[in-house]
Every structure is written in C-alpha cells, then in structure tokens.
Amino acid sequence: MSDSPFVGREDEIETLTKTISSNKSSSLVPVVGATGVGKSTLLSQFAGQCRDRGYRVLHYELNEPPSVEQFLSRLLDHWQDIHPSVVPKSSQTAGQDFMKNLGHSLSQSSGVKSSLFGGILTAFAGKNNEDKETDITSTLLEFAVETRNKSPEDQFVLVIDQFDESRIDKEVHSKIAALLREIATDAPRGVVCCVGTRERFYEFSNSNVSEIELHPFEIEDVQAYLDALDLETGAAEQVHEAALGSPYFIERIGQIAAETGSVNSVLANLSEVEKERRRMLEERFLDTLDNFSQRLLRETCFLPELRPQPVAHILGEDVTDVEETLRDLERRSILTRLGYSKGNPVYRLHGLNRDFLRERLSAENRARQHAQAAGYFAIELASTGTGNQKELLTKRGVERQREYMTAGVMFEYHLQQFPSHFDAKERVNRIFELVPDQEPSPRKAAFDYFRGLREYSIAAESLGVTPAVDAESIQAALNDDFINIENRRAGLESVARGLQADDTLNNDQTEVALLIAEGAVYLKLANDGTHSQEEILEQLNARRNRLTTEEFPDASELCRISRVVFDLFGAMISEGELDNAWATIEHEYEITQDDYEVLISAAMDTVDCLFDLSVVSEIMEKNGDNPATASSKLKDTASIEEDGIEKSLQKNFSSPLFSAYRALQVPTTEELQELSKRWSELEARFDKGELQFLAALCRDIQQTILNSIPENATKPEVGIILMNSIDFEALETPDHEPVATIIKVLGAFKGISAHDPKRGEK
Numbered sequence: 001m002s003d004s005p006f007v008g009r010e011d012e013i014e015t016l017t018k019t020i021s022s023n024k025s026s027s028l029v030p031v032v033g034a035t036g037v038g039k040s041t042l043l044s045q046f047a048g049q050c051r052d053r054g055y056r057v058l059h060y061e062l063n064e065p066p067s068v069e070q071f072l073s074r075l076l077d078h079w080q081d082i083h084p085s086v087v088p089k090s091s092q093t094a095g096q097d098f099m100k101n102l103g104h105s106l107s108q109s110s111g112v113k114s115s116l117f118g119g120i121l122t123a124f125a126g127k128n129n130e131d132k133e134t135d136i137t138s139t140l141l142e143f144a145v146e147t148r149n150k151s152p153e154d155q156f157v158l159v160i161d162q163f164d165e166s167r168i169d170k171e172v173h174s175k176i177a178a179l180l181r182e183i184a185t186d187a188p189r190g191v192v193c194c195v196g197t198r199e200r201f202y203e204f205s206n207s208n209v210s211e212i213e214l215h216p217f218e219i220e221d222v223q224a225y226l227d228a229l230d231l232e233t234g235a236a237e238q239v240h241e242a243a244l245g246s247p248y249f250i251e252r253i254g255q256i257a258a259e260t261g262s263v264n265s266v267l268a269n270l271s272e273v274e275k276e277r278r279r280m281l282e283e284r285f286l287d288t289l290d291n292f293s294q295r296l297l298r299e300t301c302f303l304p305e306l307r308p309q310p311v312a313h314i315l316g317e318d319v320t321d322v323e324e325t326l327r328d329l330e331r332r333s334i335l336t337r338l339g340y341s342k343g344n345p346v347y348r349l350h351g352l353n354r355d356f357l358r359e360r361l362s363a364e365n366r367a368r369q370h371a372q373a374a375g376y377f378a379i380e381l382a383s384t385g386t387g388n389q390k391e392l393l394t395k396r397g398v399e400r401q402r403e404y405m406t407a408g409v410m411f412e413y414h415l416q417q418f419p420s421h422f423d424a425k426e427r428v429n430r431i432f433e434l435v436p437d438q439e440p441s442p443r444k445a446a447f448d449y450f451r452g453l454r455e456y457s458i459a460a461e462s463l464g465v466t467p468a469v470d471a472e473s474i475q476a477a478l479n480d481d482f483i484n485i486e487n488r489r490a491g492l493e494s495v496a497r498g499l500q501a502d503d504t505l506n507n508d509q510t511e512v513a514l515l516i517a518e519g520a521v522y523l524k525l526a527n528d529g530t531h532s533q534e535e536i537l538e539q540l541n542a543r544r545n546r547l548t549t550e551e552f553p554d555a556s557e558l559c560r561i562s563r564v565v566f567d568l569f570g571a572m573i574s575e576g577e578l579d580n581a582w583a584t585i586e587h588e589y590e591i592t593q594d595d596y597e598v599l600i601s602a603a604m605d606t607v608d609c610l611f612d613l614s615v616v617s618e619i620m621e622k623n624g625d626n627p628a629t630a631s632s633k634l635k636d637t638a639s640i641e642e643d644g645i646e647k648s649l650q651k652n653f654s655s656p657l658f659s660a661y662r663a664l665q666v667p668t669t670e671e672l673q674e675l676s677k678r679w680s681e682l683e684a685r686f687d688k689g690e691l692q693f694l695a696a697l698c699r700d701i702q703q704t705i706l707n708s709i710p711e712n713a714t715k716p717e718v719g720i721i722l723m724n725s726i727d728f729e730a731l732e733t734p735d736h737e738p739v740a741t742i743i744k745v746l747g748a749f750k751g752i753s754a755h756d757p758k759r760g761e762k
Contacts, residue, residue, distance in 0.1 A: 004041075004225075004251050004254065004255065005225060005228035005229065006041065006045050007221055007224040007225045007228055008038075008217050008218075008221030008224060008225065008247065009038060009041070009042050009045070009214075012031075012042055012212055012214065013042070013045065013046055013049065015212055016029065016031075016042075016046050016194070016212065017046075017049070019192075019210045020050075020055075020155065020157065020192050021155075025189070025190075025192060026184075026192070026207075026208055026209055026210035027183070027184045027185075027187035027191060027192055027193065027208045028180065028181070028183070028184030028187075028192075028193050028195070028202065028206075028208055028209045028210075029192060029193070029194045029195070029209075029210050029211075029212065030194075030195045030196075030197055030200065030201075030202065030209065030211050030212070031043060031194060031195065031196050031197070031212050031214065032197055032198070032200060032211060032212070032213045032214070032333050033198070033213060033214035033215070033333055034198065034333050034334065034350045034352065034353065035198065035248075035280060035281075036246045036247065036248030036249065036280065036352065037214045037215070037216060037246065037247060037248070037350075038214055038247035038248065039161070039196040039197075039214060040061075040161050040162070040196055041247065042196075042214065043059070043159050043161050043194060043196050044059070046159075046194070047059045047157065047159050050155070050157050053153060053155075054151060054152040054153045054155075055151055055153055055155040055156065055157055056083065056147045056148060056150060056151040056155065056156045056157070057082075057156075057157045057158075057159065058078070058079055058082055058083065058147070058156075058157075058158050058159065059159040059161070060074075060075055060078050060079075060158070060159065060160050060161070061160075061161045061162050062160065062161070062162045062163055062167065062168070063162075064167050064168060065168065065172065066169065066172070067169075067172060068172055068175045068176060068179075071172070071176055072136070079143065079147075083147050083150070085150065086143055086146045086147045086150070087143060136179060137179065137182040137183055137186055138186075140179075140183060141183065141186060141187060141188070141191065144156050144158065144183075144187070144191045145188060145191065148190045148191055151190075154190045155190050155192075156190060156191050156192070157192050157193075157194060158191075158192070158193045158194070159193075159194045159195075159196075160180075160193065160194070160195045160196070161195075161196040162196060163176070163177075163180075163195050163196060163197040163201075164197060164198045164199065165198070165199045165288075165332065166198070166288040173201075177201035177202075180193060180195060180201065180202075181201070181202055184202070184206070184208040184209060185208060187208075197333070198332055198333040199331050199332045199333060200330070200331040200332075200333070213333075213336065215336070216244070216245025216246055216247070216350070216351055216352070217240065217243075217245050217246075217247050217250055218240075218245070219236050219237055219240045221247075221250075222236040222237075222239050222240045222243075222250055223236040225250060225251075225254055226239065226254065226257075226263065229254050229257070229258050231254065231257050231258065231263050232262075232263055232264075235263040235264060235267060238263075238267050239253050239254075239263060239267065242267060242270055242273070243273075244351050244352045244355055245351050245352070246277075246352045249273055249276075249277055249352075252273050252276065253266050253267075253270075253273060256272070256273075277352075277356075278356075281352070281353065281356045288332075289334075292321070292325060293325055293328070293329060295315070296311065296315060296322070296325055296326075296329075297329070297334075297349065297353070297357055298357055298360065298361065299314060299315060299365075299369055300314060300315075300349075300369075301349060301354050301357035301358050301361065302358065302361070302366060302369055302370060302373070302414075302417065303349075303373060304348070304413065305338060305346050305347065305348050306326060306335065306346070306347040306348065306349065307341060307344060307346050307347075308322050308323045308326060308344050308345070309344070309376075310373060310376045310377070311326070313372065313376045314369060314372045314373060314376070323344075326345070326347055327345075329347070330345075330347060334349070334350065334353060335347040335348065335349055335350075336348050336350065341403075341406075363419055366417070366419075367418050367419060367422075367430065370414040370415075370417045370418060371414075371418075371430045371431045371433070371434055372434055373410070373414040374410075374411050374414035374415050374431045375431050375432065375434045375435040375442070377407045377408075377410040377411040377414065378407075378411055378431065378432070378435055378442035378443065378445060378446045379435065379438075379442045380403070380404075380406075380407035380410075381404060381407045381408055381411060381442060381445035381446055381448075381449055382438070382440045382441060382442040382444075382445035383440075384400050384403040384404040384407060385404050385440070385445050385448065385449070404449075404453075405453065407449075408446075408449040408450075408453065408454060411446055411449070412454070412471075412474070414431075415427050415428070415431065415469075415474065416466075416467050416468055416469070418430070418468070420468045422468075423469060423473070423477075424469040424470075424473035424474050424476065424477040425477040427469065427474075427477070428443075428474070428477040428478055429477075443478060446478050447475060447478035447479050450471055450474055450475040450478065451475055451479075454471055504744075504747065504748040505744070505745070505748045506554050506555070507554070508552040508553065508554035508555035508558075509552075509554065509555040509558050509744075509745070509748075510748075511552060511555070512547065512552055512555045512558045512559060512562055513558070513745055513748065515543045515546065515547065515562065516562055516565055516566075518543060519540055519543055519565070519566055519569050520569075522536045522539050522540055522569070522573075523536075523569050523572065523573065526572075526573045533573060533574065536573055537570060537573060537574065540566055540569055540570055540573070541566075541570070543566065544562075544563060544566035544567070544570075547559040547562045547563050547566070557737055557738065557740075557741045558741055558745065560588045560589070560738065561588075561738045561741055561742065563584055563588065564581060564584050564585055564588060567580050567581040567584045568581050589691075589738065590689070590690075590691065591691060591694070595686075595691070595694065598682065598685075599682070599694070599697075602675075602678055602679060602682060603701075605675065605678070606675055606701070606705070606706075609667045609671050609672075609675060610664065610665065610667060610718070610722070611663045611664055611665060612663050612664075612665050613663070615662055615663035616663045664715055664718060664719055664722075665715070666713060666714065666715055666718050667709065667718075669711050672706055672709060675706055676702055676706045676707070679698045679701055679702045679706070680698070680702065682694075682698045683695050683698035683699055683702075686698065692736045693733055693736030693737065693738070693739055696731075696732035696733045696735065696736050697733050699732055700731045700732055700733050704727070704730075704731070705722065708721050708722075709721055
C-alpha cells in the first residue's frame with residue numbers, strides 16, 4: 001500500500017521534525033502503537049521528508065534476526081548499500097569485525113554463559129587485539145557521526161522499524177534493546193535513532209527519549225483519506241466503524257474501494273477484511289500473550305478503562321499481580337495509559353483489540369462481569385461518599401468528591417450495559433447479589449447518588465451507551481423497599497425496632513415517627529404520579545388527625561412538630577399556599593410569618609455580605625439555573641476517550657462548595673459590626689417574646705459566623721473559618737424545643753443500622 005495517500009499523522013510528523021531539529025533534540029524517538037496503527041507508514045513518510053531536507057537517513061526494517069550478530073551484520077550490509085563511502089569494507093569483513101567486537105563486549109560480562117559465548121565469538125573472529133578494539137556502541141556511533149558529517153544539515157537519522165518482541169527471540173530482543181538504549185545515552189548532537197515498536201524497551205523518564213504513541217484514526221482522518229482517493233466521503237463514519245479506527249484496515253477498505261470505484265460496495269461485503277483482521281489479531285495479538293494476560297483482557301474488555309483495584313476485584317486475583325500484568329500490557333502497546341487515579345495508573349484497551357475480545361464474550365458472561373464491576377463501584381460510592389463535611393473545601397475534599405462522582409458514573413455505565421430485556425429491578429438485584437453486606441451500605445450509597453448528585457454528573461450517554469432504563473427507574477429499584485405503600489408496615493418494622501432500641505424513643509414517640517415516615521412515602525408517591533392527589537391528601541389527613549396528646553400522651557412535643565410537617569406535606573402536594581401551615585406554626589409555637597420574614601431578611605443580608613451574589617448568578621446562568629457547577633454533558637466529547645473518566649470529570653466538574661469559594665468575599669470590620677448589631681436586636685426581640693430557640697439561633701449565628709472572622713482575614717482564611725467554625729455540639733439552638741425533639745428523632749433513626757434486636761445483628 002505504498003501508493004496510499006498519507007493523511008491523519010500531520011501532527012506526529014511535525015512532532016518528529018521538531019524533536020530532531022531542536023537544540024535539545026532527543027537521541028532516541030520510539031514510535032509506539034498497536035499492530036496496524038500506522039507506525040511503519042509514519043516512519044517511511046518521515047524518512048522521505050528527512051531526505052528532502054538534506055539529512056542523511058538509514059531506514060532499516062528488522063527481518064526476524066535469529067541473533068544479535070545477524071542483526072548487526074544485516075544492518076551493516078544495509079548501511080554499506082545506502083552510504084558506501086562511510087562503510088567501504090565488504091560485508092563479510094565488516095560482519096567479522098562486528099562479531100569480534102560483540103564477542104569482546106560479551107566476554108567482559110559477569111555472566112558465565114555470556115562470557116563463554118563471547119570468548120567463542122572472539123576466537124572465531126580472529127586475533128583479539130584488545131588495545132585497538134572498541135565496544136559495539138562506540139563503533140556504531142563512529143559510523144553514525146561519519147554519516148552525519150556527510151549531511152549538508154549535519155543530521156543523521158537512523159530508522160529501525162518492526163522492532164517487536166513477538167518477531168524476535170526474547171533474549172535477542174533484550175540485547176538489541178540494550179544496545180539501542182546505549183546509543184541513546186551516548187549519541188552526539190545530530191544523531192537520532194527512531195524506532196517503530198509495539199513494546200516499550202526504555203524508561204520514559206529518560207531525558208534522551210521522546211516517545212510518540214500512535215492512536216487509531218478519527219472520523220475526520222477517514223474523510224481526508226477517502227477524499228484523497230477521490231472516493232465518497234459520506235461513508236467515512238461507516239468505514240471508521242468497520243475498521244474500528246485502524247489505519248491499516250481503513251487503507252485496506254480504501255484500496256479495495258479504489259479498485260471497484262465504490263466504498264459502499266466494499267462495506268456491503270467485508271468478508272475479506274474481516275478474515276484478515278481476525279487472522280492478524282489472533283496471530284499477532286492473542287497468541288503472544290500468556291494465559292493470565294489473556295484471561296485479564298477477556299474478562300475486562302467491557303470496561304471503558306482499566307484500573308488495578310476493580311480489575312483485581314473482578315478477577316478475584318491479587319492486585320499486585322494485576323498491576324504487574326497491566327504494566328506489561330502497556331509496555332507491549334496493547335494498553336494505553338490514560339493517567340493516574342489516587343496514585344494508580346489508569347489504562348485503556350485499544351479499540352481493535354477490545355472489540356475483537358468482546359465478540360468472544362457470551363451475553364451471560366458479559367452481564368455477570370458488568371454486575372461485578374457495578375458492584376465494585378457501588379462499594380466505591382459508599383467509601384468515597386462518607387467523610388467529614390469540613391474537609392470539602394480542602395484539596396482532599398474536592399478530590400474525594402470527584403472520586404465519588406467517578407464511581408457514580410461508572411456504576412451507571414455498567415448497570416446500563418446489561419442485556420436490554422433486563423428491567424431496572426433485575427439489573428439492581430443482579431448487582432447487589434454480588435456485593436457483601438457492609439457499612440456504609442453500597443446500595444444506599446448508590447441510591448443517594450441517583451437521588452442527589454447524578455444530575456450534576458455526566459450521563460451514561462457520554463460513554464457511548466444508550467440508556468435502556470432511566471435514572472428514575474434505577475433510583476426506584478435501589479429504594480424498592482421504601483416506596484411500596486402496600487407493604488409499608490412490613491418495610492418499617494425494622495425501623496420501629498431500631499427506634500425503640502436502647503430506649504432511644506418511647507412507644508408513643510416511635511409510633512409518631514412512623515406516621516411521619518408514612519407521610520413521606522405518600523409524598524414520594526405524589527411526585528411519582530402513581531396515586532391521585534385526593535387519595536394521598538385523604539391518607540395524610542387521616543394520619544394528621546391522629547397526632548393528638550390524647551392518643552400519644554408520651555409524645556406531646558413530637559405531635560406538635562408532626563402537625564406542622566403534615567400541613568407542609570399537604571401544601572407541597574396540592575401546590576397551594578402555606579396559610580394552613582403558618583396557622584399551625586403560629587398556634588403551636590407562636591411564631592408569625594412576620595418573624596420568619598425578618599429572620600430571612602437578616603440571613604440574606606449576611607449571605608450577601610460574605611458572598612458576591614453576582615458570581616453565584618453567573619454560575620447559575622452558565623449552568624441553566626442549576627446551582628451546581630457541573631454540566632450534564634462533557635464540554636469535550638472526546639475527553640473520556642483521551643483522558644479517562646476521572647480526568648474528564650476534573651475538567652468538567654467542580655464541587656459546589658468550590659464554586660461557593662469562588663463567590664466568597666471578605667467582609668469589612670464595619671460590615672461585621674453592623675450585622676452583629678442587627679442579630680443582637682433580633683435576639684432581644686425573640687427573648688422578649690419568649691421564643692427561646694429563635695433567640696438561641698440569633699446567638700449561634702453571631703458566635704459561630706460573625707464573631708469567628710478576625711480583622712484583616714484573607715479569602716482562604718474566611719473560607720476555612722466558615723467551614724470549620726460550626727461545632728454542632730456547641731450550638732445553643734439544639735437545647736430548645738422544637739429543635740431538641742428533632743435531634744432526638746434523628747438520633748433514634750441511627751438505630752435502624754446500629755441495632756436490630758429481632759435479627760440480633762449489629
């Protein structure tokens with residue numbers, strides 16, 4: 001296919017040219033990539049451009065040398081053919097000289113086998129004159145320098161292609177690799193070695209090395225290629241899909257289409273290309289891997305990215321063995337490293353190999369493996385979704401939030417990958433059959449993610465998945481035990497046992513708490529639209545009417561709060577005014593709507609003093625009036641393919657608290673004094689009216705927020721102060737009704753997971 005047009009690698013050609021011509025040029029430039037990705041085409045094109053520039057070039061393609069000596073002898077023969085003035089000797093003499101030098105080098109080795117082998121080679125080559133002999137690297141570099149000096153531009157480029165471990169004996173490959181590394185270390189200015197390889201044979205941190213990794217073609221590259229062949233470009237997407245982005249198979253399709261004059265006719269009958277692709281992948285890909293590597297790739301080929309921990313979880317293997325295998329697969333250019341997550345590398349399997357493996361995976365195995373992967377990420381949601389809220393403004397807090405969002409995205413991705421006939425409940429059940437019981441609960445963590453933060457993340461569509469079940473159905477399946485109104489009593493039995501554990505609540509308080517829980521269930525049903533509004537309001541009123549001291553004499557304070565709560569539920573369902581709720585609040589607690597307005601006004605002025613609300617408005621406008629800063633779509637649709645999930649989220653998602661920090665502003669001393677005076681006046685007003693918990697609220701705001709900010713504080717200091725100043729146990733408000741009752745009930749609900757006497761489990 002030497003006549004094929006050269007497209008899609010212009011950036012790589014430019015990078016190669018700059019690498020060689022710059023003052024700080026690297027002496028070794030590996031061009032790395034999977035089979036068929038276009039390494040040879042790129043190197044051939046580059047070698048031609050170097051000749052056009054006046055550089056001296058030696059382009060040598062390995063032909064499976066059986067030994068290092070054979071490699072050197074053939075290389076020298078080729079060198080003599082291309083640059084006879086540099087290597088004037090006969091190939092036989094030159095080959096003997098090289099074997100002698102090789103023998104001398106090996107005889108200096110500490111290894112017995114190498115020393116013996118080196119001695120034999122040296123003796124075979126003739127008299128050993130150690131005073132005049134030089135090592136192989138120096139000899140090759142002498143030829144390279146002499147070749148460079150004959151270039152008008154003082155540049156010599158040695159191109160060695162097809163340096164693949166699968167083509168060469170492993171020991172021979174290792175010795176040639178060592179030789180190339182030595183050349184990279186010792187090469188003078190103007191001498192560069194470019195190597196086409198599937199395996200990395202160097203430390204990438206080496207300053208003498210500039211790696212170029214080739215990736216599959218994009219659709220735009222296919223369009224350019226078809227256009228260069230005068231073929232219809234409208235079929236570019238189909239060609240790209242048929243070839244899975246492989247430049248080699250795109251060229252094969254283009255070559256056949258150029259002969260027939262039609263791309264569509266080739267696409268209609270791809271048997272020849274399919275057969276060739278299967279043969280290439282079987283012979284050059286799978287057959288070169290050990291059993292564990294093959295198993296790892298087979299059982300993880302459904303993952304959009306490979307991380308050591310989830311891969312070890314899926315395989316049931318030691319994570320250290322998995323890490324080592326992943327590194328080896330990357331070295332062999334089967335995997336591409338996307339970056340790092342929590343210090344561990346993240347990889348991606350090349351599309352051609354990935355799809356080849358997926359074809360061999362049964363539907364049942366695929367479902368099982370997706371269930372295992374989703375289970376792992378549910379556990380990740382549970383572990384990263386917990387923690388001290390005060391950390392959220394710190395660097396670690398933001399990182400944890402991104403890890404949490406990443407786990408949520410991956411959980412949904414794998415859940416959506418089940419066979420399409422599985423409904424949401426079947427998918428969820430398959431996943432959590434494989435997840436051990438633990439605290440915090442992975443199932444609850446997944447539910448909380450879908451309920452609270454999924455809309456701020458990225459949808460499964462961004463990973464190339466058409467959702468088979470919607471997010472609401474997933475949420476309902478995750479929370480199935482709590483939304484079935486017919487079984488609500490059975491579903492709340494363990495709640496009741498938990499509430500009564502260790503005398504946390506008495507019997508009356510427990511019954512009232514269960515009534516509120518039932519009211520919340522009806523509120524959920526109203527939002528789902530599964531029951532009529534009249535039916536739900538009737539059920540709510542029936543429960544509200546029971547909230548009397550006569551029926552629950554040992555829960556009088558809780559009944560007061562509950563009556564307010566049920567009136568608020570009713571207003572929310574009917575979307576009506578809050579008049580009934582305000583009447584109940586004033587009757588139960590003597591708080592008027594005017595008291596509320598005064599408090600809200602003072603609170604808003606306090607927020608306005610501490611935050612630039614115009615910045616908040618800007619953020620909301622940018623995100624469609626959504627207060628979170630994350631977009632439901634990635635800004636760059638290709639970023640997941642290029643960067644992986646977590647790095648894409650870093651580009652497209654910031655913690656809402658991080659956005660609050662952007663809007664944070666440092667108040668002046670005068671502003672703080674004015675606000676403190678205003679809250680003091682409100683405190684006196686509520687004290688006089690015997691509304692003790694509102695007076696305590698005013699004192700808490702002054703002490704925990706206003707008084708905590710010192711003069712001349714910087715913006716970061718104010719942010720940390722606000723995050724860390726609120727010590728719940730030090731607040732006065734919880735010491736007063738109705739807050740004290742609320743706290744008691746919330747504390748009691750912890751008994752659900754803490755203790756269940758009926759089951760006798762912690």
